[in-house]
Amino acid sequence: MSSLKYFTAIVLLISWFLSIQAEKSSKSCEFQTIFNFGDSNSDTGSMSAAFYPAIYPFGETFFHEAVGRASDGRLIIDFITKHLGLPFLSAYINSIGTTYRHGANFAAGSSTIMRQNKTIFEGGTPFTVDIQIVQFSNFKSRTGKFFTQENGSSYRKHFPKPEDFSKAIYTFDIGQNDIADVISKVGKEDSHVLISNIVEYFSTQIQSLHFYGARTFWIHNTGPIGCLPVAMPIHNAQNNQTQVAGYLDQNGCVNYQNDLAKEFNKKLKDKVVKLREQFLDTSFIYVDMFSAKYELISNANKSGFVDPSKICCGYHEDGYHVYCGNKKTINGKEIVPGSCDDPSKYISWDGVHYTEAANHWIANRILDGSFSDPPLPISQSCQITH
Structure with missing residues (x-):
């Protein structure tokens, strides 16, 4: 074969290979099932069903009633499922009005990766991520019986098929409450060790799901906890720390709290890379929620929002906190805070959670893969890249 013909053949072969790869990478995964694990950032009714019913004005914007979501409307997970x-x-x-044909949500408010020595009234939760995965295991085994038992045919339309579990997408949004716990222990325990332990345990739980058949993971890192309005000095009694240079960043966020979140995120990303190397049959997508949320906070006014330190629902003044939907007597006066006139202008719904408008803004940024590693849109996240 002449050099020209040889060169032409090589070019054609490379072009064919690239076209095959391009076709493969652009192919939608066509997910029919999604399983979510997390805390209040993606809880669609667990805590409301288990302990105390959701109350208005939560849910006022989209659902026009309280539906167990920590927002005035939809959460990021709601925009993911819609997409x-x-x-x-x-x-x-939640046993009332539920359907599980296309998956289930195991996320619950206050949930953590590590088990905490706190009661529900102290901000603790029984639904740590390992318990959520036990619930998933029970869900998979119990629903699978409907497809093997002769008398289960009438129930099958309500649950995923056994083969759907390996084709599903498994989403995670958890870790914020663990970082809050680390923050509470600063100066008492080694935060670097605590964070390493959290990430290591998280990895163990993800591997448990792989054992149960999960093959596509969409894992959010934790957001800028130091930018939550309730963490900002503007909503707390002033102290000497706020006057120290470097305590706050240009957006009024508490630097050391965000630094702990960043450390968690870096270690989580490193762990995800190792999981990719360990499980070659699985797609692990790491999503940089911190950057997406911080971008919104940094550009609040340009994006049509009010100052990111402002809170739509709740009373947070002079060190007193009356959270949205609650009431409290302060200095002899009963405080019953309502919501703001237009939640769509606010980033923060209640000082801790985001409004529907903010959740929508963030979802639009992450779903196309712009904040993902590897940079795959969620609809193509089943593609294995090693």
Whole structure:
């Protein structure tokens, strides 16, 4: 073969290979099922069903009633399911009006990766991520019986098929409450060790899901906890620390709290890379929620929002905190805070959680893969890249 013909053949072969790869990478995964694990950032009704019913004005914007979401409307997980053409995810433990044909949501408010020595009234939760995965295991085994038992045919339309579990996308949004716990222990325990332990345990739980058949993971890192309005000095009694240079950043966020979140995120990303190397049959997508949320906070006014330190619902003044939907007597006066006139202008709903408008803004940034590693849109996240 002449050099020219040889060169032409090589070029054609490379072009063919690249076209095959391009076709493969652009192919939608067509997810029919989604399983979510997390805390209040993606809880669609677990805590409301388990302990105390949701109260108005939560849910006022979209649902026009309280539906167990820590927002005035939809959460990021709701926009994820919408983007994938799936219905809202029912909370696993919510027995009223639920459907699980396209998956289930195991997320619960206050949840953590590590178990905490706190009661529910102290901000603790029984639904740590390992418990959520036990719930998933029970869900998978119990629903699978409907497809093997002769008398289960009437129930099958309500649950995923056994083969759907390996084709599903498994989403995670958890870690914020663990970082809050680390913050509370600063100066008492080694935060670097605590964070390493959290990430290591998180990895163990992800591997448990792989054992149960999960093959596509969409894992959010934790957001800028130091930018939550309740963390900002403007909503707390002033102290000497706020006057120290470097305590706050240009957006009024508490630097050391964000630094702990960044350390967690770096270690989590490193762990995700190692999981990719360990499980070659699985797609692990790491999503930089910190950067997406911080971008919104940094550009609040340009994006049509008010100052990111402002809170739509709740009373947070002079060190007193009356959270949205609650009431409290302060200095002899009963405080019953309502919501703001236009939640769509606010980033923060209640000082801790985001408004529907902010959740929508963030979802639009992450779903196309702009903040993902590897940079795949969620609809193509089943593609394995090693």
